[in-house]
Amino acid sequence: MHSKRVELALKIKGIPYEHVEEDLLNKSTLLLQYNPVYKKVPVLVHNGKPVAESLVILEYIDETWKSIGPPLLPEDPFNRAQVRFWMNFFQQQLFEDTLFYATITDGEAQEKHIKELFEKLKLLEEGMKGYFPNGIRTPVDSENLRLLDILVCATFGSYKVQEEILAKKIIDPEKYPLIFSWVTxxxxxxxxxxxxPPHEKLLPLLLSVRNHNLKSSAA
Ligand SMILES: N[C@@H](CCC(=O)N[C@@H](CS)C(=O)NCC(=O)O)C(=O)O
Structure with missing residues (x-):
């Protein structure tokens, strides 16, 4: 899902790229060489130089290809700061602290992470109502996708798969109408x-990550 952020940014900008698949259970020496600190994907290799961490990569793409395609971040410093604030909220609050752990835990621990995720989604819903002039993200088309759209897509674009794994409604149109209509x-x-990714490809992939983590935490 972090790689999806980068792919989407490159597509929005119209930058051709080569996608190299990585087996995360058996990491390549190239990945370890390009991202020795975190050993994670995505890494963008541009002119032979690696840039790691998806949010860093998104800003790198925007700054490097300034005159190509639409800008991903706004020009005005205050507006940029607002986008960066929500970027961090997506990274930390909506994914690393909640959705990710909900996906790889069971029972009470999972319940706790799901509850926290719902609280964070409410904060996002309220925050975005204030952020968008009419309280709704519209219109959405390939010409005007921006950084927060990328994060919404990458985090919740496949929410039906996440709902199947957690056996819970996550993007509930009643509770989060703005987010629901935005993702839709x-x-x-x-x-x-x-x-x-197609539902039938992503579901087994996330289930294998889940089972791998459940097994390691039980060991
Ligand atoms: N903070 C990193 C997180 C990247 C991340 O979690 N990547 C996952 C795949 S989506 C990964 O490489 N996992 C392998 C591992 O944790 O060993 C970013 O934003 O790029």
Whole structure:
């Protein structure tokens, strides 16, 4: 899902790229060489130089290809700061502290992470109502996708798979109407369809990550 952020940014900008698949249970020496600190994907290799960490990569793409394609971040410093604030919220609060752990735990621990995720989604819903002039992200099309759209797509574009794994409704239209309509509209955009993995491919992949983590924590 972090790689999806980068792919989407490159597609929005119209930058051709080569995607190299990595087996995360058996990491290549190339990955360890390019990202020796975290040993994680994604890594963007540009002119032979590696850039790691998806949020860093997104800003790198925007700054490097400034005159190509639409800008991912706004020009105005205050508006940029707002986007960066929500970028960090997505990274930390909506994914690392909640959704990720909900996916790899069971029972009470999982319940706790799901509850926290719901609280964070409420904060996002309220925050975005204030962020967008009419309290709704519209219109959404391939010409005007921006950084927060990328994060929404990458985090919740495949929410149906996540709902199946957690056996819970996550993007509930009653509780989070803005987020629901935002994700639904984004999932109709051509470039988003290109990067969204098919349900039947993502489900076994996430289940294998889940089982791997459940086994290691039980050991
Ligand atoms: N903070 C990193 C997180 C990247 C990340 O969690 N990547 C996962 C795949 S989505 C990974 O490489 N996992 C392998 C591991 O943790 O060993 C980013 O934003 O790029």
């Amino acid at each position: 509209a984004l999932n109709e955009v051509a470039v988003v369809k290109e990067v969204n």
